[in-house]
Each structure stands twice: as C-alpha cells, then as structure tokens.
Amino acid sequence: MDLFEYHAQQSAQGSRPLADRMRPKNLDEFVGQTHAVGKGTSICHAIEQDRIFSMILWGPPGCGKTTLARIFAGETRCHFVHFSAVLSGVKDIRAVIEDAKNQQELFRKRTVLFVDEIHRFNKVQQDAFLHHVESGLITLIGATTENPSFEVIPPLMSRCRLITLKALSSDDIAVIIENALKDTERGLGNLNPIIEKDALSHLIRIADGDARAALNSLEIVAYLVISGMDSSKTGSPVQITLQVLENALEKKALLYDKSGEEHFNLISAFHKSLRGSDPDAAVYWLGRMLTAGEDPFYIARRMVRFASEDIGNADPDALGVALNAMEAFKFLGNPEGELAMAQAAIYLATAPKSNSIYKAYGKIKEAVDSYGALPVPLHIRNAPTGLMRKLGYGKDYKYAHDYKDAYAPQNYLPEKLQGRLFYTPTDRGYEKTIKQRLDGWRNLKKTAKTKT
Numbered sequence: 001m002d003l004f005e006y007h008a009q010q011s012a013q014g015s016r017p018l019a020d021r022m023r024p025k026n027l028d029e030f031v032g033q034t035h036a037v038g039k040g041t042s043i044c045h046a047i048e049q050d051r052i053f054s055m056i057l058w059g060p061p062g063c064g065k066t067t068l069a070r071i072f073a074g075e076t077r078c079h080f081v082h083f084s085a086v087l088s089g090v091k092d093i094r095a096v097i098e099d100a101k102n103q104q105e106l107f108r109k110r111t112v113l114f115v116d117e118i119h120r121f122n123k124v125q126q127d128a129f130l131h132h133v134e135s136g137l138i139t140l141i142g143a144t145t146e147n148p149s150f151e152v153i154p155p156l157m158s159r160c161r162l163i164t165l166k167a168l169s170s171d172d173i174a175v176i177i178e179n180a181l182k183d184t185e186r187g188l189g190n191l192n193p194i195i196e197k198d199a200l201s202h203l204i205r206i207a208d209g210d211a212r213a214a215l216n217s218l219e220i221v222a223y224l225v226i227s228g229m230d231s232s233k234t235g236s237p238v239q240i241t242l243q244v245l246e247n248a249l250e251k252k253a254l255l256y257d258k259s260g261e262e263h264f265n266l267i268s269a270f271h272k273s274l275r276g277s278d279p280d281a282a283v284y285w286l287g288r289m290l291t292a293g294e295d296p297f298y299i300a301r302r303m304v305r306f307a308s309e310d311i312g313n314a315d316p317d318a319l320g321v322a323l324n325a326m327e328a329f330k331f332l333g334n335p336e337g338e339l340a341m342a343q344a345a346i347y348l349a350t351a352p353k354s355n356s357i358y359k360a361y362g363k364i365k366e367a368v369d370s371y372g373a374l375p376v377p378l379h380i381r382n383a384p385t386g387l388m389r390k391l392g393y394g395k396d397y398k399y400a401h402d403y404k405d406a407y408a409p410q411n412y413l414p415e416k417l418q419g420r421l422f423y424t425p426t427d428r429g430y431e432k433t434i435k436q437r438l439d440g441w442r443n444l445k446k447t448a449k450t451k452t
Contacts, residue, residue, distance in 0.1 A: 116143050
C-alpha cells in the first residue's frame with residue numbers, strides 16, 4: 001500500500017484515527033481488565049443476561065473505559081447515549097431524560113447513558129441524574145480518571161457500582177499493537193508492517209499502560225515511514241525500527257531491559273546509593289528506572305526491604321515511610337505518585353544505617369537449621385489445664401510487670417541456646433537507645449545468674 005492508498009483507506013473509514021478504528025466491538029476482542037470483565041465477573045453476567053446496572057468506571061487514560069461502555073451498548077438491546085461532561089450542561093441532561101422517556105414509552109427500550117469525564121459535572125448537574133437513575137429510567141455509566149469518592153456526590157455513588165480499572169500491562173499493550181499490525185480491515189495490516197523488537201519494547205514503554213497512546217504513536221510512525229518511502233518501493237513492507245520510532249516521536253529510548261543486565265545494574269546502583277547515604281544518586285537512579293518504564297511497585301518493594309535490611313531499628317520510622325510511599329503511589333498513580341517515591345528514597349538515604357536486624361535473622365536461621373525444633377522451656381509454656389500444671393508448665397514464670405522497670409531476669413531461649421546473643425544493636429540512631437536498654441537488661445540477667 002502506498003501513501004495514496006493509505007489515505008484512501010482512511011477516507012473510507014471516515015478519517016478515524018487508528019485507536020478509534022481498532023476499538024474492540026465485543027468482550028471477546030477486549031484486551032486486559034480480566035478482574036473486572038473476565039469470565040464470572042458481575043459485568044460479564046450482566047451482559048449475558050442483558051441486565052446492565054449503573055456503574056462508575058474509574059481508571060487511568062487509555063485503559064478501556066469508553067470502549068467498555070460502547071460494548072455494553074452493543075451487546076444489549078438498550079438505547080445508548082454518549083454524553084460529554086465537558087461539553088454538556090443541565091439543559092442537555094433534561095433533553096436526554098425526555099428522550100429516555102420516549103424510548104421507554106414508544107419502543108420499550110431502556111436507555112444507557114454514558115457520561116465521559118463525569119467528575120467534570122458539578123453538584124447540580126449530578127443531582128439531575130439521581131431520581132432517574134433510582135427509578136431505572138436511565139442506566140448511568142460514568143467514566144472518570146479521578147477518585148470518584150472525591151469527585152462524584154455520595155447519593156449518586158450509592159446508586160452506582162464502582163468498577164476500578166487498571167493501567168494496561170505491557171503484555172496487554174503488546175497484544176493491542178500486534179492486533180493493529182495484523183488487522184487488514186481496521187488496522188495497518190495492508191501495509192505489511194514489520195516492527196523491530198527494540199522498537200516494539202520502546203513503544204510499549206512510552207505508552208505507559210495507555211492503549212490509545214500506543215496506537216496513536218504507532219499510526220504516526222507508520223504514516224511517516226510511508227510518506228518517506230521511495231515510490232519505486234511501493235508495496236514493500238513498512239519497516240519500523242527503533243531509530244525511526246525515536247525520530248518520529250522525539251523520545252529517546254533509554255538503555256533498559258527489565259529482564260536483562262541493565263535492570264539489575266540500575267536497581268543495584270539504587271540500593272547501594274541508599275546504603276551509602278547519597279540522596280542525590282539514589283533519586284537519580286530512581287528517576288532513571290521510572291523513566292525507562294520499570295514497575296514502580298518493584299522499586300517500592302525494594303525500598304520496603306531496604307528499610308528493614310539496611311536501616312532497621314536505627315530509624316524505626318523508615319519502614320513506615322517506605323510503606324506509605326507504596327500506598328501513596330497506589331492512590332495517585334503516574335506521574336503524581338513518583339514524588340512520594342522520591343520522598344521515601346531521600347528519607348531512606350539520609351536515615352541512620354544498621355544491618356543488625358539482617359545479621360540477627362541470619363544467625364536465627366543458622367540456629368534453626370543446626371538445632372532443629374528445640375522444646376519450649378517449661379516455665380514460659382502456657383498451662384490452661386490441670387495436667388499441664390502438674391507437668392510443670394508455667395512453673396516459676398516471672399510476670400515482668402511485677403518487677404522494677406517491668407523487667408524480670410529469666411531465660412526465654414531453649415536450654416541449648418541459653419546465653420546466645422543474636423541481636424547486637426549499633427550506636428547509630430535509635431539503636432543507640434536500644435543498645436543502652438539491652439546492656440542494662442543483660443547485666444541484670446548476668447547478676448541474677450551469678451546469685452543463683
């Protein structure tokens with residue numbers, strides 16, 4: 001296909017963008033979101049039984065909200081109305097309500113009203129739907145990229161089921177791109193496109209879970225390749241290389257492979273920068289990984305691990321900071337959540353360091369491997385029955401709160417491990433306080449042992 005034929009195909013399709021032409025027509029064509037629309041889900045049952053319910057679809061751009069709404073309309077016998085919250089007002093809402101009444105009275109058809117960007121409606125506009133959603137005159141499907149608990153009024157939320165959608169995975173985006181490359185009717189199949197592996201990986205990364213962005217980028221690149229082809233090569237396969245992709249989209253591909261050496265090099269550099277108390281380097285490597293498309297939750301998990309392994313009780317708050325950063329990212333998503341990740345990285349890098357917990361737990365595992373399942377000392381066993389008490393369970397146990405400073409010198413380890421010290425705190429951060437406390441208790445225990 002040459003440039004003229006490509007334009008002719010677009011004209012036949014009404015000059016619709018590739019992303020719109022490739023929009024799935026039914027659930028079988030839909031890619032991703034199996035947790036929400038897969039077999040056995042409430043949405044799947046609702047479509048099969050033609051009983052669509054009012055819902056709010058909440059998810060990031062390009063995850064399939066509008067597509068799902070259109071599939072609902074296409075696979076049920078309802079009258080479908082697409083409504084934009086950006087362009088419409090209360091007057092338009094009233095017109096839709098009147099139309100819905102006519103559809104019900106004249107044709108016995110239910111009306112599915114799809115409101116795109118419903119969070120842009122103000123309270124008065126949202127109030128206009130309430131009675132008609134509750135009466136069943138209209139089935140409302142709202143789509144939003146914003147947290148609906150903040151943007152949609154509670155009475156309307158209570159009448160709708162919230163369906164949370166996720167950014168599409170890299171595998172989902174790859175399938176969507178491949179479908180567009182093969183489809184000869186709606187896609188680019190007539191161009192005989194060939195996309196290099198590196199170019200495909202880069203296209204998937206910059207799409208960042210957004211199917212529309214991926215297809216728009218693919219169309220731009222394909223169009224530029226066709227327009228730059230020699231007329232003598234008309235009909236030749238359209239070659240999409242990494243260089244062509246970078247030039248077309250003006251976005252360089254960073255050297256990164258999630259499953260290759262560079263993946264491990266960057267996470268190693270990040271971890272060692274945190275351990276080395278260098279916040280500048282830590283945030284740089286964090287930014288490198290996020291920009292290159294690394295899974296943010298992989299990085300967050302590494303920070304949570306780091307908080308226990310390399311900081312521990314030198315700063316007990318570090319674990320909470322790392323966990324809060326992960327939760328903040330879940331709540332905000334990209335790109336807003338990246339700032340919470342950066343905040344946590346700087347905190348961890350500048351916190352006092354200790355690997356005492358890491359070393360202590362290593363010693364514990366060695367002891368368990370060496371000694372197996374040692375019996376619990378009798379005096380710290382529970383004694384809920386008379387027989388257990390006769391056998392000595394709980395005998396001579398000292399209740400700590402009955403002693404000065406709530407410390408009673410007695411042994412808690414199995415007999416073969418008595419006297420073993422697994423945890424040795426440092427003099428850094430909060431561990432200095434822990435060390436002073438432990439030294440005092442251990443001295444009391446030695447004194448009590450000497451007396452006996």
